[in-house]
Amino acid sequence: MRIQLEKETSQSLLEYIELLSIEKNKSVTENEKKEKGQYFTSxxxxxxxxxxxxxxxxxxKVLDCGSGTGMLTAALIQRIVQEDRSINIEVDLYENDEKVLPFLExxxxxxxxxxxxxxxxFTYSILSDDFIISNSFLFEDTLFTISKSNKYDVAISNPPYYKVNKNHEYSSILKDYVHGQPNVYFMFMAIAEKxxxxxxxxxxxxxxxxxSGAYFEKFRSIFFENIDPDHIHLFTSRKGNFKGEKVLQENVILSGFKRSKIEEYITISSSLTSEINESYHQETFKKSLVIxxxxxxxxxxxxxxxxxxETLTLFDNWTNNLSLMNMNISTGPVVNFRNKEFITEYRESETYPLLFMKNIKNMEVVFPLGKDDEGITPDSExxxxxxxxxNYILVKRFTSKEQKKRVDVAIYNASKFDFKMVGLENHLNYIYKEEGALTIEETYGIAAFLNSNLVDKYFRIVNGNTQVNASDIRPLPFPEYDFIVELGKGIIQNEIEYKNVDELLKNYFKNRKDRMGGEKVDKEEQALDALVQLGLPKKQxxxxxxxTLLALLNLKEDDAWANAQKRLLRVVDIMDYMAEHxxxxxxxNSRETxxxxTIHQFEQANLIERNPDDPTRPTNSGNTVYAVTDEFLSVARAYGSEKWEEKLLWFKNIFSTLTEKYERKRNINRVPIMVKDDVVLYLSSGEHNILQKxxxxxxxxxxxxxxxxxYLGDTANKSLVVENEKLDKLNIPISHDKLPDVLLYxxxxxxxxxxxxxxxxxxxGPKRVxxxxxxxxxxxxxxIYVTAFPDIRTFKQYAEDIAFETEVWFADMPEHMLHFNGDRFMGPR
Incomplete structure (x- = not known):
């Protein structure tokens, strides 16, 4: 096919390149495209x-990484030409597919x-190097990193989309960003940012x-520390975003800036397909709502x-979640291909039923279904x-495109089944009580909430996948527990229909807001008002x-704000205070939530400080306490008085000074540790970290x-040093709560x-060995197993527990070693 460029047509440049892309695609099979993740931009x-x-x-200077046939760079040039701009462009284009290079040229x-x-x-350089490997030096903490890297004014890209395993060279290079099985596209984003x-x-x-999702949590935390998103565009249809391609991927376009000043607002636009102008819509939102x-x-x-x-705003006003209700969600433990020896045809009294997604119908669990029912053998226990x-709430992990709702739930009402045990296949999640079992009211109430249209809308706003993971439901905001129980009772007694739940949820929020405007304002509402005026984020x-604030100030319902006190409280003490008063x-299990x-944000706002009585106390100590700062105490005592406005303004004006003050106070007791000749890390305070030093x-x-x-863990950061690549090569599983405190190789x-x-x-000891x-x-x-003690006095407390053929070392006598057995010294078991 010979392609001609029609120069008289205003859009001929992009039309020409689109034809080049089509011609190139004819020489590539669908499998080859999938392997390379190469789909050309329309x-x-x-x-x-x-x-x-x-x-x-x-x-x-422009960077076009994964440039393909050069469509994105050409679009920039076309815009400059059409708008008659006086701009010189120097562009670096990365493309390592040899078949594409002639088209790009x-x-x-x-x-x-x-x-x-x-x-x-216009000058250009076509770089046939591997974009990730050739820029690996960016992730090495050396002076060479700074001097070697080129810097760009614009990075524009449609990167390849495909997964690599955690042992891949790419994963090793970007180990700080990787969790689970990574996709190459976010690696391109991370490198472009640098x-x-x-x-x-x-x-x-x-x-x-x-x-969203746990797999990208590390990437988001690093990337969005440096990139301020300015405009995000969504395609509401999964089809037709790549011309002539069979791609069913929900895509977004992100525009962001590498700037220190974060803008308050963000534009979010949408279109049905790549024909953007035909269905374009945009809105401006506060960034605090989006991120x-x-x-x-x-x-x-x-x-x-x-x-x-409005849906997001509604959910942001709910502070309950599964953890706070002593509940959790997990994935069904039965994996077909791994557990074949336990799976058989269902036979009553000989096997337990095995439930699949097909057993969920109209919010109920249906079993048996027919002759194809499967079960698991009793030895699976x-x-x-x-x-x-x-009682359980079952949630499908996958929903089809035809289903109206992403969150598809069913009630497993134990009283309806005469089973001792039940098996749940891996494509089902299940919600359960951490201790004991869900009541029937809790079961129906939670199921009714999750089945609502509001939850479906919220989930679609937060998550672009048809997959529903346990990690997506775990942080989902719920209404208060009492409402959940009342909702469950209403469903059971046929006083509430599922279709009416959305209206009840909206009215519940409205009624709470109306109560805030009532004549009598109780202490909880006063504390909430104080937090709002102090400028705490909406999530607080x-x-x-x-x-929590009232507990820390020791304010009961009838106490005056002027009598607020400074007290040292653990999180468990705060919870006891809430229950008692x-x-x-x-x-x-809500302590961590x-x-x-709450506590984390109070610290950031300088309302409280951690361990003011003993700054050397380890972060993870069960005795960690919190107390209001002296500055905030004086502000709190003024609430409701004529001095409140004045005190509030004073506190806000000294915020940066307070931040520096308490940061200095925290850092004074941090433990410096020399890891390499030129690398010093700082551990949080505490005798455990001093011993690790x-x-x-x-x-x-x-x-x-x-x-x-x-490997080196800090009490405040379990993965302060983790050499993932070396651990993988040595076949050492990376589980920070199981590894020893220090690993040397x-x-x-x-x-x-x-x-x-x-x-x-x-x-x-023997068990730990x-x-x-x-x-x-x-x-x-x-x-080589080594137990390190700060001194012999501490050693004496544990001497009887130490395993034979292990070593004992004392920090106060560093040149001495004690071997338990005596037949040899310092060698592998």
């Missing part, structure tokens, strides 16, 4: 992306001709999946209209594959945060010379030192 999308670029310089020559015809300069100049702009079209940092996971919630904004036949405008019971979603600096230099630090001798730092926890032997059974290195 002219319409390229024009839209180029339209988002801000031209703010006479000379601009043609495209760029046409771009050069058109720019020069307008009196503009290659941008300050105030540079990034415009990418990618799958939407990075916006949800609750629980520090930085979800991107993407409303496209005012109705969806030993593998914990069978669950007690209690709730009952949990208001009661405000009749608000939170489940024991309160700490992460001794291990890395003293033990390693005396008894493990030349060894490499593979001597590559020459092929010895690995497994070191426990004993301050409050026990030494390496057994656990570690199991964990390290595939590791080829010789294992």
């Amino acid at each position: 002219a319409n999308i390229a024009e839209f992306m180029a339209g988002l670029v801000v031209f703010n310089k006479r000379n601009m 043609k495209s760029m020559e046409l771009c050069r001709e058109q720019m020069e015809a307008k009196g503009n300069k 290659l941008l100049e300050n105030n540079g702009q990034l415009v990418f079209i990618t799958p939407r999946s990075y916006c 949800d940092s609750t629980d520090q996971i930085n979800l991107l919630r993407l409303p496209t209209n005012i109705e969806e904004k 030993k593998k914990k594959l069978a669950l007690p036949s209690n 405008h709730n009952q949990r945060s208001a009661l 405000y009749d608000k019971q939170y489940a024991p 309160i700490r992460r979603q 001794n291990i890395v600096e003293d033990f390693a230099s005396i008894f493990a010379q030349g060894s490499e630090l593979l 001597d590559e020459k001798k092929n010895w690995i030192f497994l070191i426990e730092a004993v301050t409050s926890h026990g030494p390496i 057994y656990e570690l032997e199991k964990m390290f059974e595939r590791c080829p290195a010789g294992k």
